[in-house]
Amino acid sequence: MAIKNQLSGRPLEIVLTATNSAAQAWYGYDQGVISGILISKFFINTFPQTKNSDIQGITASCFSLGNLAGCLLAALFGDRLGRKNTLRAGAFFSTVGAILQFSSFHFPQFIVGRVINGLGNAPHVECIKRSLAEDQEGESFGSLWDAHTSIIPLNGDYPSLSRQLVPCMVMCCLLPLLPDSPRWLVMRDRRDEAHEALRRYLGKDLPLDEPAVINELLSIEEAYNIEKRSRISLKEVILCRDRSGHLKRLLLGCGGQFMQQFGGINALNYYFPIILTENIGLSEFMARVLTGCNATSYMISSGLCFWMIERFGRRSLMLSGLVLQCWAYVMVAISVALLLHAPSQWGAVAITFLFFYYAAFGCTWGMVPWVYQAEINSLSMRTTGTAAATATNWLFGFVCTQFTPTGIRNIGYRFYIIFAAFNLLFVPVVYFLYPETSNRTLEDIDEYFDIDSGHPTIIAIGDKVTKSTARPQEAIDAEIRRVTVADKKVAAQKGSAVHVEHVDDRDE
Structure with a gap:
């Protein structure tokens, strides 16, 4: 039997994590490489037009526009291709974009390459976050590549642009070793393959008739059947004519990505070296x-999030992250405002709180919105909801990235106050609108948003089920009901089978 069909349990988990790590490294490098390139003398001499802050903005932000287009394409074709083939298609476009970038000596070619690079990058972000890997151990690995990009001097930027192909190739080599998403296989009516995929994912060399495997498969199938029976058009979802709160759930996913961007991450992600040189006065x-x-530091904090996210829950991390990010931006604004009075001292304070912001973001908002958008949407709205949320991320990432260079140069310390205010504003939004999703299955979330669940749109202060990080008893009871219904259906099908005995006439 081929190796790709033998991996199960812990070995499969290791390959799954390695694939996710390679994909995250690919994403992290593509996003982070531009920050070092924008201040490189080689790049500026090759493309002198990037000295203009508006041109500098579009050089960085066009990557987000490509990602936005890629999200829309993934929404249209993702379910047809499957998660793994969508990743392969993204790798192809990303490779084309990388080649156009590191072979360019004309600015329009560089921009086109960066847009195509983003086009290929978006599908892999969407797939890795929502279904192929549904584990987040690889998140911090992308930051390691960011560090590698930033520390090494770029005396010729084209080799650094070609390095993004390394994690892309690693991911493509590992994909054949993984079974596809069980939930996607169920959606495509490929039950036997879904059964086999679950058997491999849930433990080492489990038999197909293992109760845990069968119960998980039955639970997924029953939840999907319920979704199919109640499926309605996007128009009806928008008009709130469904029982499952699809519009609320879609908006929660999109809102998380909006808050992530206007929390100020990409104002720093793409321009951290520029902030250090132009606002604080450091050398290149x-x-x-x-x-x-x-x-x-960001890599370490992202790794901590993997440990924290299930222990403390999504809501706690989002709320604490907003408070810490607000405080960091306030202190940066104060430091930049007072920089002329004592450059060394206030410069050190500004740098400290810029580091602090990244650390706070890494273990909170760096991962949570991606996990949350995958958990909050139902199976029938998974592709649409995730694509809408990810498109929101890239759309408002483009907005923030585009105006940041102009803001840094024209309004100084006031620029940081804008993001401090946004972070403070988002605290009541999360507290009163975002239910907890940790330690819930995807089917638990469906039950929570059912019109008869009794849970309001605006979270009541005393609603313990909504805020609890432990799996609530009502979710456990609902799963038992789903499995019982599925068992009865299977028993009914077996009972209705007609036994036909074949009699050989030659024996008579």
Whole structure:
């Protein structure tokens, strides 16, 4: 039997994590490489038009526009291709974009390459976050590549642009070793393959008749059958004519991505070296070194999020992250405003709180919105909801990335107050509108948003089920009911089978 059909349990988990890590490294490198390139003398001499802040903005933000287009394409064709083939298609476009970038000596070619790079990058972000890997151990690995990009001097930027192909190729080599998403297989009426995929995912060399495997399959099938029976058009979803709160759930996923972007991450992600050189007055070399150190710190905090996200829950991380990010931006604004009075001292304070912002973001908002959007949408709205949320991320990422260079140069410390205010504003939004999704199955979330569940749109302060990080008893009871219904259907089908005995006439 081929190796790809033998992996199960822990070995499969290791390959799954490695695939996710490669995909995250690919994403992290594609996003982070531009921050070091924008201040490179080689790049500026090759493309002198990037000295203009507006041109500098579009150089960074066009990547987000490509990602936006890629999200829409993934929404249209993702369910037809499957998660793994969607990833392969994204890898193809990303490779074309990378080649156009590192072979360019004309600015329009560089921009086109960066847009195509984003086009290929978006499908893999969507697939990895929502179904192929549904585990987040690889999140921090992308930051390691960011650090690598920033620390190494770019005396010729084209080799650094070609390095993004390394994690892309690693991911493509590992994909054949993985079974496809069981939920996607169920949606495509490929029950036997879904059964086999679950058997491999749930443990080492489990038999197909293992109760845990069968119960998981039955639960997924029953939830999907309920979704199919109640499926309605997008128009009816928008008009709130469904029982499952699809519009609320879609808006929660999109809102999380909106808040992530206007929390200020991409104002720093793409322009951290520029902030250090233009607002704080550091040399290019020191800006590179500190950018690399900051990326390493971000890598560590992202790794901590993997440990924290299930222990503390989504809501706790989102709320604490907003408070910490607001405080960091307030202190950066104060430091930049007072920089002229004591450059060394206030410069050190500004750098400290820029590092602090990244650390706070990494273990909270860096991962939670991606996990949340995958958990909050139903199976029937998974592709549409995830595509809408991810498109929201890239759309408002483009907005923030485009106006940041102009804001840094024209309004100084006031620019940071804008993001401090947004973070503060989002605290009551999360507290009163976002239910907890940790330690819930996807089917638990469907039950929670059912029109007869008794849970209001605006979260009541005393609603313990909504805020609890432990799986509520009502969710456990609902799963038992689903499995019982599925068992009865299977028993009824077996009972209705007609036994036909074949008699050989030659024996008479």
